[in-house]
Amino acid sequence: MVFGGDRPLLELSGISKSFGGVTALRDVDFTLHAGEIHGLVGENGAGKSTLMKIIAGVHTDYGGTMRIDGEERNFRSARDALKAGIGMVHQELSIVPDLSVAENVFLGSQPVTRFGRVDWRGMNAQAAAHLRSLGIDVDPRVPIGSLPIGLQQMIEISRVLFSGARIIILDEPTSALSPPEIERLFGLLQALRQSGRSMIFISHFLDDILGVSDTVTIFRNGRKIVTAEAAGLRKSFLIEHMIGAGHEDLEESYTSEMMLDSKPDAPVVLETSGLTLGRAFRDVSLTVRAGEVLGIYGFMGSGQLELARALFGKLHPEKGTVAIEGRQVSLKGTAAARRAGMAFVPESRRSMLFSHEPLYKNMSISILGRLHPVLLRPNAEREIAERHVVSLGIRPPRVDQHLGTLSGGNQQKVGLAKWLTYLPKVLVLSEPTRGMDVGAKDDVVKIVRGLRDQGIGIVVVSSEPETVLSLADRILVMRKGEVAREFVSEAVSKDRLLDAA
Amino acid sequence: MSAQSAASDKTDPPKSSRTMIWLRSRLSNIAPFITLLFLVVFFSIASPSFATLDNVGNILNQISITAIMAVGLTYVILCAEIDLSVASVANATGIVVAYFTLQDSYANIANVPLPGYAAILLALLTCFLLGGVNAFGVTRIGIPSFIMTLAMLQIGAGICAMLVRGQIAYAVPPFIATLGQKALGPIPYVVIVAATFLLVGHLVLQYTRFGRYVYMVGGNREAAEYSGVNVRLVIASVMIISAACSGVAGMVGVAYFGSAQQNEFDSYLLDAISAVVVGGTSLFGGRGGIGNTIVGLLVLGVLNNGLDHINIDSFLKILIRGLILLAALVINIYAQRLRANQMN
Numbered sequence: 007m008v009f010g011g012d013r014p015l016l017e018l019s020g021i022s023k024s025f026g027g028v029t030a031l032r033d034v035d036f037t038l039h040a041g042e043i044h045g046l047v048g049e050n051g052a053g054k055s056t057l058m059k060i061i062a063g064v065h066t067d068y069g070g071t072m073r074i075d076g077e078e079r080n081f082r083s084a085r086d087a088l089k090a091g092i093g094m095v096h097q098e099l100s101i102v103p104d105l106s107v108a109e110n111v112f113l114g115s116q117p118v119t120r121f122g123r124v125d126w127r128g129m130n131a132q133a134a135a136h137l138r139s140l141g142i143d144v145d146p147r148v149p150i151g152s153l154p155i156g157l158q159q160m161i162e163i164s165r166v167l168f169s170g171a172r173i174i175i176l177d178e179p180t181s182a183l184s185p186p187e188i189e190r191l192f193g194l195l196q197a198l199r200q201s202g203r204s205m206i207f208i209s210h211f212l213d214d215i216l217g218v219s220d221t222v223t224i225f226r227n228g229r230k231i232v233t234a235e236a237a238g239l240r241k242s243f244l245i246e247h248m249i250g251a252g253h254e255d256l257e258e259s260y261t262s263e264m265m266l267d268s269k270p271d272a273p274v275v276l277e278t279s280g281l282t283l284g285r286a287f288r289d290v291s292l293t294v295r296a297g298e299v300l301g302i303y304g305f306m307g308s309g310q311l312e313l314a315r316a317l318f319g320k321l322h323p324e325k326g327t328v329a330i331e332g333r334q335v336s337l338k339g340t341a342a343a344r345r346a347g348m349a350f351v352p353e354s355r356r357s358m359l360f361s362h363e364p365l366y367k368n369m370s371i372s373i374l375g376r377l378h379p380v381l382l383r384p385n386a387e388r389e390i391a392e393r394h395v396v397s398l399g400i401r402p403p404r405v406d407q408h409l410g411t412l413s414g415g416n417q418q419k420v421g422l423a424k425w426l427t428y429l430p431k432v433l434v435l436s437e438p439t440r441g442m443d444v445g446a447k448d449d450v451v452k453i454v455r456g457l458r459d460q461g462i463g464i465v466v467v468s469s470e471p472e473t474v475l476s477l478a479d480r481i482l483v484m485r486k487g488e489v490a491r492e493f494v495s496e497a498v499s500k501d502r503l504l505d506a507a
Numbered sequence: 508m509s510a511q512s513a514a515s516d517k518t519d520p521p522k523s524s525r526t527m528i529w530l531r532s533r534l535s536n537i538a539p540f541i542t543l544l545f546l547v548v549f550f551s552i553a554s555p556s557f558a559t560l561d562n563v564g565n566i567l568n569q570i571s572i573t574a575i576m577a578v579g580l581t582y583v584i585l586c587a588e589i590d591l592s593v594a595s596v597a598n599a600t601g602i603v604v605a606y607f608t609l610q611d612s613y614a615n616i617a618n619v620p621l622p623g624y625a626a627i628l629l630a631l632l633t634c635f636l637l638g639g640v641n642a643f644g645v646t647r648i649g650i651p652s653f654i655m656t657l658a659m660l661q662i663g664a665g666i667c668a669m670l671v672r673g674q675i676a677y678a679v680p681p682f683i684a685t686l687g688q689k690a691l692g693p694i695p696y697v698v699i700v701a702a703t704f705l706l707v708g709h710l711v712l713q714y715t716r717f718g719r720y721v722y723m724v725g726g727n728r729e730a731a732e733y734s735g736v737n738v739r740l741v742i743a744s745v746m747i748i749s750a751a752c753s754g755v756a757g758m759v760g761v762a763y764f765g766s767a768q769q770n771e772f773d774s775y776l777l778d779a780i781s782a783v784v785v786g787g788t789s790l791f792g793g794r795g796g797i798g799n800t801i802v803g804l805l806v807l808g809v810l811n812n813g814l815d816h817i818n819i820d821s822f823l824k825i826l827i828r829g830l831i832l833l834a835a836l837v838i839n840i841y842a843q844r845l846r847a848n849q850m851n
Contacts, residue, residue, distance in 0.1 A: 320732065344735025357729040362793065363722075371723055371734040374716045382714055424734060 013076055015040045015204055016061070016092075016173055021070035023056055030056040031068070032228045038173065038204050043195060045215035045236065046208045047244055048225030049443030054208050057225075058175050061206075062094040063087030093171030097178040099162050103151025108133035110150045111165050140164050140194055156187030160194055167198070174198070175206045180214045184305040192218045210443075212241045224248055245444070266480055266493055272296045274332070275463035276432045278317075281326035286312035287487040290326070294432060294463035299454065301478025302467045303503055309487035311353070314436045314467040318350035319343030330431055344372060347431030351421055353440055358421040361410030365400070366391035368409050369423045376428055394423040398453065415446035422453060432463045439473045451476050471503045535787035535794065535842035539802045539835070542785075546806065550813035557816045564693075570808035571701035572597075572760045574801075576779040578708035579752030581800045582745040584783050585712075587725045587792025588645065588652040590749045594776035595663030596637050597757030598769070602667050604630035604683060604758045605676035605767035616674045623680030630758055631751075637663060638750025642743035652746070660776075667769045676767040679758070687762020697763055704752060709797035721745060725792025781828075782807050785835040789843055806831070 016038040023031040031053045038044050046054045059065045061072070063081030072079050074090055081087045084094070101110050109116070111133040117125045133146040142160055150158055159179060166174055180188050195205055195218055209215050215222060219236040224247040231247050272295040281290040287309035294300045304310045315321040317328070319337035327334055335346045343350070349372075352358050360368055370377070370387040377383040391405040398419045400412070409420060418438075425433060438454065439447045454477055458464055466477045474481055481493040483506040491506040530537070551558040576593045583590045606618045607626035621629070637659060644655040679687070686696045712718035720741045723731045732738045756775075761767040786803025788795025810831060814824045 318733070339737060339739070340732050340735050341737035341740070349735075350733055352733050356727075358733050359730055360723060360726045360793075362726055367719070367723075371719075371731070371736065374719060378716070380715055380717075382716060382719055 014038060014073075015042075015075065017073040017076075018057075018061070019071055019073075021057065021060060021068060021072070023060065023065060023068040030228055031060075033070070034225075034228075034230045036223065036230065036233075038206065040172075040204055041199050041202050042221060043199055043205045043207060043219050045219030045222040046206060046225065047210075047212065047215055047222065048248055049445065052225035052248070052443075053228040054225050055177065056228075058094065058177065058206065058208065061087070061173075062092055062175055064094075088169060088171065091170060091172035092175070093166030093169060093173070094175040095159070095163050095166055095177065095179060099155075099158055101150050101158055101162055104149055106130075106147050107137070107144055107150050107153070107161060108146035110161060111136065111146070111168055113165065136168055137161065137164055140167070141190075141197065142194075154187070156183045156190065159183070160191060163194065167203070171203075173204050173206070175208075177208045178210065179207070180209060180211055188214065212244050215244070216241065248444070266478070266496055266498055269295050269298045269479065272298060275330065276317075276465070277329045277332075279327050281313070281316060281323045281328070283312060283316055283321055283323040285487065286321070287316075287484070290484075290489055292482060292489070294465055296463055297458055297461045299458050299464040299466055299477050299479045301474035301481040302465060302484060303469070303471060303474040303481055304484035305469055308469075308484040310467045310469070310484050311436060313484070314350065314434050314465070317343070317432075317434050317465065318348055320350075344430075349425040349430035349433045351425070351433070351435045351438065353437035355414065355417050355421060358424075359409055359417055362408060364406045365395070365409055365412075365420060366405040368420050369394055369405075369427075372424050373427050390427050391423075394420075394426060398423055399449070415442060415449070418442065418446065419449070419453075422450070426457075429457070429460060429462050432465065433457060434465045434467065436467045437469070437473070438466060438477075440468070440470065447473075447476075474503065534845060535789065535839060536799065538838045538842070539785055539787045539799065539806055542831075542835075543802055543806050543809065546809045546813060550809065550816060554813070554816035557813055562812065562816075564695075566805075566808045566812045567698050567701075568695055569812060570782075570804045571695075571697040572756050572763060573775055573778045573782055573807070574701040574804050575704045575756035575759065576753050576775060577782045577800050577804060578704045578797065579745075579749030580779050581708065581783050581788060581795070581797055582712070582721055583652070583749045584788050584790065585721050585725045585792055585795060586742055586745050587728070587790075588742060588745065589780075590641065590652065590656045590746065591776065592637070592641065592656040592659035592663055593749060593753040593756075593779050594772040594774075595660040595667075596634055596750050596753040597760060597775065598772040599637065599663040599666040599757070600630045600634040600754035601757035601761035601772070602670050602676070602767045602769075603633045605679050605761055606670045608676075608678045608680055610676050610678050614674065614676050614678070616671060616676050618670075618676070623682055626680050627683065627758070631754060633666075634750045634754025634757070635747060637754075638747035641750060642746040645746060646739040646743045664769070671768060673769070677765065679762045679767070683758050683762045685762075687759045688765070697759055700755070700759055704755070705797055705801060708752075712796055717741070717744070722793055725789075725794075727793070777832075778807060781832050781835070784839055785832065787835075787839065787842070790836075790839055791843055794843075803835075 014037040018034065018036040021031055021034040021036070022029070034053070034057060036057065048054050056065065060068050063084045063086050066082055079090060081090065102113065105113070108130045112129055117128050117132070119125045130146045137144060137146070140160070142157070142164065144153065144157060150161060163174065163176070179191060183191060198205065207215065207219060216236055216239060221233060222236045222239060222244065223233040224231045224244060226248060274293050275296050276294040277292070279291045282288045290313055292300065302310045302313065312321055316323050317337070319340045319342055328337055329335065330346050330348070337343045337346065337348070366387045369391045374382065377386050388405050394400070395403045395405060400416050400419050409417060412420070435454070438450050442450065454464060454466070466474060468474050475498065481498060481503070482489050483491040483493070483503060556562065576597060580590055580593055604626050607621040607629050608623070609620035610616055610618055641656055641659050644650045645652045686700055689696055691699060712721060720731065720736050723734070723736060724738050724741045728738055757772065760772065764771060782803040783800050784790060784803070785806050786795065786799035786801070788799045810828065814827065
């Protein structure tokens with residue numbers, strides 16, 4: 007499809023933006039036509055999200071101009087942008103799980119009867135009709151939290167549409183979805199395009215980008231590198247431009263078959279039997295050996311995230327046992343789990359780091375008791391932090407710097423460094439590479455392999471097949487809360503994993 | 508290595524804006540201090556009797572009971588919790604210590620006289636018990652501290668009412684009477700007790716593992732938990748510390764007032780919370796400390812005392828205190844927002 011002729015719907019020119027002296031966007035031009043699906047790719051920190059936040063009215067002070075239908079606009083808020091027909095669907099859904107589907111669709115603008123009461127019947131009927139017109143068949147009265155994630159996401163998109171959006175920005179919409187859900191989502195996007203809506207689609211999943219977009223724009227280091235028609239583009243072309251030259255072999259390493267290499271002779275460090283927790287997971291029995299990485303793969307909502315939390319004493323299974331180095335332990339809480347030799351890195355940086363505290367305090371929090379039972383040892387804390395900063399290549403290398411000023415990838419390293427001073431017996435990593443760029447992913451893979459070689463047992467839990475494939479020596483696949491398959495010492499590929507899940 | 512650090516230095520903002528960033532990040536510490544300076548200068552000019560050594564002593568004396576309570580409350584607020592029962596627990600503890608002391612015959616109270624040390628022990632037991640109930644309710648049952656301690660406020664008031672039945676007790680054990688009424692040379696013991704609590708409170712917060720946990724739990728509870736910190740234990744501890752501080756404030760306070768009766772600490776709840784918040788300790792937790800609380804105590808002390816030295820409608824004083832508290836809250840929230848912006 008070519009959009010050369012008509013006037014663009016959205017036109018940005020010379021957009022620049024910096025945060026406290028750090029340039030996020032440099033002189034970026036960007037156009038979007040009616041009925042276009044425009045894919046955006048780039049490593050973390052390349053400027054995609056910043057540009058989208060400018061379009062959606064979240065960032066209001068920037069250089070350059072924005073035109074909609076040829077008219078210059080300068081939004082003062084996200085509400086302003088929405089009024090002008092620009093809606094954004096964030097990676098973290100902004101639905102209210104306990105409210106019904108209809109209430110979520112109408113959030114903030116419920117229709118009322120003559121007497122000022124909410125017009126339930128009208129609201130439910132309108133919501134159902136609106137959703138049906140988009141091919142979503144669901145009872146508008148059920149709480150939205152009870153629906154699968156994929157459906158929730160489609161309803162959120164429909165809400166943005168319902169509020170009159172002509173331009174819809176989708177930030178990583180597919181990361182939590184299963185392949186059939188992704189297909190349904192793409193069907194919806196195609197239908198929307200037919201009706202003249204435009205979409206901007208940000209994703210790390212290059213196959214998804216190429217599968218649905220008309221046009222693809224690649225960002226690197228705050229600059230727009232290239233915009234090209236998606237038809238005929240190859241994934242290697244995208245990767246090459248995302249990370250610069252010289253990385254042609256990377257794509258292969260992430261998609262080719264991997265030979266698993268289990269260690270059947272090493273001693274077992276972690277063993278669970280029959281772990282069961284409500285609807286989250288059932289009857290999970292697994293073993294992890296010293297110097298081995300056990301990958302646990304499953305689509306979002308398959309119970310693997312809850313399992314990881316249970317292994318660190320945050321969730322409490324109602325049945326089953328956990329043994330560490332052959333001794334049965336009771337993981338009553340996270341402190342007990344830590345004492346038993348467990349360590350955990352959660353999937354979101356927000357839930358593992360203290361952004362207002364300096365680097366060294368973030369790294370020492372788990373080991374304070376080892377330095378001195380009662381008192382603090384700030385000099386020892388700083389020394390330890392200095393060591394980690396050097397060995398992990400954290401930038402900037404200043405241990406008194408507040409953590410919040412670091413980039414995402416560096417923050418992630420700090421979260422890992424927390425557990426590296428005194429090695430745990432078992433390290434549980436939840437989605438260790440989610441949302442990371444290729445370079446940072448490589449760093450994490452190296453760190454995890456280094457830890458494995460030092461003899462600790464590692465559990466990697468993820469819904470991204472690439473992550474599990476690049477890290478694991480043995481793989482469990484979870485489906486709907488149960489262990490569906492185990493891959494031991496054999497060739498395995500993304501296809502086979504997806505197949506098993 | 509050196510080339511890398513030079514490169515990273517280049518991305519730093521220019522010096523003047525760094526100073527601004529520093530100032531903005533310290534707003535919550537600087538603003539109360541400036542307020543204090545302003546008030547001192549203002550009252551010194553407005554009233555000749557304000558800036559005298561005697562009056563400085565008065566102010567310290569007047570804020571001491573609040574100070575003891577505010578130490579524990581600082582811990583609670585640093586953990587992003589709240590304790591509304593401080594004044595009530597203080598009152599109950601003060602009445603318990605008097606209840607177990609032999610009263611003069613004119614005090615019409617049916618009480619249980621015990622030796623002084625026993626009365627003090629029972630009083631301490633009372634405040635630990637009340638703090639323990641707060642801790643249990645908040646960490647085990649999961650009642651929000653705002654509601655839990657509101658209930659405890661009522662329970663404490665109930666204990667007071669039951670024990671004194673509308674009467675007034677006067678006698679307290681000699682040791683407590685000394686702390687509340689006597690002086691060591693020129694310095695009243697009550698000021699020494701307050702200073703000791705503030706100092707120990709500060710040292711524990713800044714130099715112990717527990718103190719670090721208090722900041723971390725307040726800064727990001729989830730992250731503290733995922734770092735293997737026993738968050739519930741930390742929160743339970745601060746609730747008990749708060750009650751213990753309140754209990755001591757109550758005992759010393761009863762001696763300081765010279766009587767033990769219902770509702771005599773009522774104004775101290777607002778004073779203690781104001782002192783902590785006016786000092787710049789963040790209501791969202793994780794920021795602030797005893798240093799801030801000291802400045803907050805002095806602001807309130809200077810304000811209360813200074814208003815007595817100038818000719819002003821005593822009813823207007825109440826309004827002025829409310830306005831000062833409001834201004835402090837605005838600064839508290841604003842400083843928090845500035846910091847959040849800076850991090851993005």
